[in-house]
Structures are given as structure tokens and as C-alpha cells.
Amino acid sequence: MQSFKADLHTHTVLSPCGSLEMSPGRIIEKADKEGIDLLGITDHNSTLMCHVLDEVAAEHGITILPGAEVNTKEEVHCLTFFKDWKTLAAFQQYLEQHLIFIPNDPNRFGYQVVVDRDEQIVNEVNSLLIASLNQSLDEIAEEVHRLDGIFIPAHIDRPTNSITSQLGFIPDNLKADALEISKFTTLKAMKRLQPNVDVFSIIQSSDAHFIGNIGDTSCNFYMETPTFEEVKMALAGENGRKVTLV
Ligand SMILES: [Zn+2]
Ligand SMILES: [Zn+2]
Numbered sequence: 527m528q529s530f531k532a533d534l535h536t537h538t539v540l541s542p543c544g545s546l547e548m549s550p551g552r553i554i555e556k557a558d559k560e561g562i563d564l565l566g567i568t569d570h571n572s573t574l575m576c577h578v579l580d581e582v583a584a585e586h587g588i589t590i591l592p593g594a595e596v597n598t599k600e601e602v603h604c605l606t607f608f609k610d611w612k613t614l615a616a617f618q619q620y621l622e623q624h625l626i627f628i629p630n631d632p633n634r635f636g637y638q639v640v641v642d643r644d645e646q647i648v649n650e651v652n653s654l655l656i657a658s659l660n661q662s663l664d665e666i667a668e669e670v671h672r673l674d675g676i677f678i679p680a681h682i683d684r685p686t687n688s689i690t691s692q693l694g695f696i697p698d699n700l701k702a703d704a705l706e707i708s709k710f711t712t713l714k715a716m717k718r719l720q721p722n723v724d725v726f727s728i729i730q731s732s733d734a735h736f737i738g739n740i741g742d743t744s745c746n747f748y749m750e751t752p753t754f755e756e757v758k759m760a761l762a763g764e765n766g767r768k769v770t771l772v
Contacts, residue, residue: 527766530747532757533557534566534591535605535680535706535731536740538575542636542656545736549645550575550582552737558586560741563752566731568595568605568680570655571625573618574640577611582643589752594621595680597658598666603680603687605706606670609754613673620669624661628654663689667701676758677701681708681733682723683716696720704729704761704769709743713771727761730771746770 537544538553557565565588567576576592583590592614593607608614630638630652640649659666663679670677679689682696682705689696689705696705704727707716716723734740749756749767760767 527748527750530563530749530752531561531744532564532566532729532747532769533560533562533732533734533741533744534564534607534678534729535568535595535733536565537595537733537735538567538569538579539641540569540572540575540638540651540655541735542570542630542632542638542654543735544569544636546637547737548735549641550578550643551645553579553740554582554586554588556737556740557583557588560744562588562741562744564589564591564747564757566591566593566605566607568593570595571597571621571657571659572651572655573614573621574649574651576614578641578643591754591757593675596621596666597656597687598663599658599661600663600692601658601687602663602689602692604663604666605678605680606666607676607754607757609674613675616673617670617675621659624659625653625655626657626660628657630654664701671701676703676761678704678706678729680706683707683711683719690720696722698722698725702726703758706731708733727763727769728771729769744772746772
């Protein structure tokens with residue numbers, strides 16, 4: 527078993543709030559510098575930058591966990607990850623079908639562009655990606671699991687867009703594979719507020735919107751290889767695999 531450094535919550539230039547410098551080349555360059563083995567690509571309600579990130583990351587021996595940070599009907603942010611391109615494409619369709627359409631105003635919210643590895647714009651998304659889906663947290667969790675994906679409520683300690691800010695508590699029957707705490711808290715502090723958090727595996731990530739933040743928060747996965755299946759096992763604490771906070 528080996529330890530792999532993971533930052534599973536990274537935005538790219540596609541997220542309206544993501545810096546325009548968050549191009550594939552620059553993201554991977556910084557991730558490499560930080561010694562990251564596993565990088566989650568989690569733009570708001572879109573998976574369209576995952577392919578190019580995977581292509582560039584592979585050249586640096588970094589594994590990409592492709593996914594998205596979904597905004598539920600309750601305005602709860604949740605990280606989602608998928609095992610292959612087929613299920614990722616199916617989830618992208620689901621996102622496009624259920625995202626409530628609000629036209630993006632780039633001057634107000636920021637640009638939503640898909641770029642290639644040479645930083646050329648290949649697509650621009652018009653539907654505001656920080657809007658919410660018309661699907662509940664439970665419905666999205668169910669869809670993610672139907673596609674064999676991983677579902678992780680994001681930054682659960684934050685005063686906005688978190689499961690605790692929107693629902694007030696962590697439901698005992700929550701169908702989550704883990705919970706994410708932000709860099710602004712500790713597990714100890716989180717347990718004081720929500721004693722049932724440690725029913726779940728906990729991850730901590732950077733939620734980077736700027737290059738400088740990539741890898742400033744991470745967690746360690748103990749597992750055989752840096753793959754989706756191993757990550758899933760580590761989150762479930764199966765076969766000696768586990769995830770620990772730094
Ligand atoms: Zn978020
Ligand atoms: Zn985020």
C-alpha cells in the first residue's frame with residue numbers, strides 16, 4: 527500500500543468564478559510542483575474541461591478524477607466523480623438537462639470558456655453554471671450512484687452552499703461516499719458542530735479557483751494504485767484502504 531497526495535476539488539477557467547489563468551497547462555504545472563498524485567476536476571455543473579486536463583495530466587504522471595461540483599435544488603454544492611468517459615458523458619447530459627437556464631453575463635459572473643491545451647477557446651457555455659439544477663440532493667446522489675460514481679457533499683462547514691447551511695444538519699440516511707470539509711476548519715471543530723460527521727470518511731481539498739491555491743490543502747489516500755476504483759475503496763475503508771487528513 528502506498529500514500530497518494532490528493533486535491534479533489536479544483537476549478538478551471540470554465541467556472542465563471544475560476545480565474546482565466548486556470549488553463550490545463552498551468553493547473554497541471556502547479557499540481558506537479560505540489561507533488562499531487564490525484565487531482566479532482568470539479569467545475570460548477572459541468573464536466574467539459576475534464577478530457578483536456580486528463581490528457582495533460584497523464585504526461586506528468588498525475589491521475590485526474592473527472593467530475594463536477596453540482597449545485598442541488600437546495601443550493602447545496604456536492605462533488606461528483608466518474609469512473610470512465612462513458613459515465614461522465616452520461617452525467618454531462620443529465621447536467622445539461624437539469625440545469626435551470628439563466629443566461630450568463632460574463633461581465634457580472636465571469637467567462638465560461640472551454641479551452642484546449644494551447645489555451646485556445648474552443649467553446650463558450652451560455653447557461654450560467656453557478657445556477658442550480660432542478661434536482662434535489664437525494665435525486666442527484668441517486669443518479670451519480672446509478673452511474674457508479676462518487677458523491678461527496680462539498681465544504682460542509684461553509685456558511686453558504688453547504689449541506690449544513692442549507693439543511694441545518696447532516697441527515698443520518700445521507701447517501702454520501704464521504705464529506706468534504708474546507709480549508710477553513712478542522713475535523714475536531716466540525717465534530718463539535720455536527721457530531722455525526724465521522725460516520726463518513728472525510729476529505730479536505732483546496733477548492734482552488736486560482737493557480738496559487740492548487741494543493742494548498744490536500745489529503746492522503748492509502749491504496750495500491752491511484753485509480754478511481756481504489757479511491758472508491760479508500761473512501762469506503764475497504765481492504766485496508768483509507769483516506770486521512772493532512
Ligand atoms: Zn462550492
Ligand atoms: Zn468549488
